[in-house]
Amino acid sequence: MKGLEKLKKSPISVSDCTGRQKGGFDRMLIKQKVIINKEKCKGCGYCIEFCNKKNLAFSAGYNQKNFLYPEFTDRENKCNSCALCALMCPEAAIEVYKEK
Ligand code: SF4
Numbered sequence: 079m080k081g082l083e084k085l086k087k088s089p090i091s092v093s094d095c096t097g098r099q100k101g102g103f104d105r106m107l108i109k110q111k112v113i114i115n116k117e118k119c120k121g122c123g124y125c126i127e128f129c130n131k132k133n134l135a136f137s138a139g140y141n142q143k144n145f146l147y148p149e150f151t152d153r154e155n156k157c158n159s160c161a162l163c164a165l166m167c168p169e170a171a172i173e174v175y176k177e178k
């Protein structure tokens with residue numbers, strides 16, 4: 079529950095909740111409050127599977143490690159910043175920020 083308590087504060091980073099270190103976010107895809115570092119992605123698909131808004135899908139191309147990575151499917155503010163994608167990512171490739 080501690081992680082959920084932190085999620086209620088703003089702004090927060092899910093990597094902070096999980097104790098993972100930030101960094102290496104030089105190649106980022108940004109939509110609103112969700113940041114995907116495609117170069118950290120290893121293509122497991124957990125974030126896509128667990129997105130309750132079906133807002134993520136695999137990319138058409140590959141990252142530098144030859145993995146497909148998640149991209150947003152909707153450009154019309156579908157994401158609700160639930161942070162499930164970031165919590166499920168084993169590579170800490172996603173960060174979600176809450177707006178004040
Ligand atoms: S924060 Fe939630 S709704 Fe937004 S992309 Fe991630 S899992 Fe989907």
Ligand code: SF4
Nearest residue numbers: 119120122123125167
């Ligand atoms: S959960 Fe992480 S490693 Fe897996 S596809 Fe999504 S961003 Fe890539």
